[in-house]
Amino acid sequence: METGIPRHGSPEAAKSRIHRGTNQSGMRDHNERLVLSLVRQHGSLAKSDIARMTGLSAQTVSVIMRELEEDNLLVRQAPLRGKIGQPSIPMALNPDGAYFIGLKIGRRSAELVLIDFLGNVRSMLQHSYRYPAPRETVEFVTSGMKTMRGELTPAQDKRIAGLGIAMPFELWSWADT
Known part of the structure; x- marks a missing residue:
């Protein structure tokens, strides 16, 4: 019915x-x-x-x-x-209402991006490598976040809402490839 x-x-x-x-x-x-x-x-x-x-x-x-x-x-x-x-x-x-940091860890490079509440890219850094070693990647992210946050005002910096990370499944097993 x-x-x-x-x-x-x-x-x-x-x-x-x-x-x-x-x-x-x-x-x-x-x-x-x-x-x-x-x-x-x-x-x-x-x-x-x-x-x-x-x-x-x-x-x-x-x-x-x-x-x-x-x-x-x-x-x-x-x-x-x-x-x-x-x-x-x-x-x-409000584009300045919130900011988000994204990290993409790939096979040959890592990218760090800062986007605003509208999804506009405010800052982007890229690091190339032969293989994604954990220590090297952490150093890139640490220094990159410091650089990106240094470009923001203190009020904008307080509005960073999170960090998203993307990487391929079992990236660590790619060494043999």
Whole structure:
């Protein structure tokens, strides 16, 4: 029997769950991530658009957006005028809201990259070698991170949120190859 409601486990149900918020207490982190994801996907969004897309109340979205703005994760854009009512104020991700460091360890080289909250590369270093020896790689990462962090202001440096590392499976067994 067709009810118009997506069946649990169906692609439609999964899609409808992806952009749904909740007003229950204890779900603030989930809702904040949801709002940040939507703003990232769309470039910028007004509070009313986020409320409509998530099903969250306008008040809940307003509180979340205000806190994300106070945390410098979101920035206000120019107001959109010309429609009925007050102008809407789109919010966008703040490029300086967070920074991330990525390390790729490959067979012949290692790359260290610093990216901002929008995914823009702020700094990149590369080191070539014959074989990825642990000591040499750690020295490259240590000196590279010092160099990259030295290019940031103290406030930006405090916003480094993490380090991601990628390397091929069982890289250590490649010596025989």
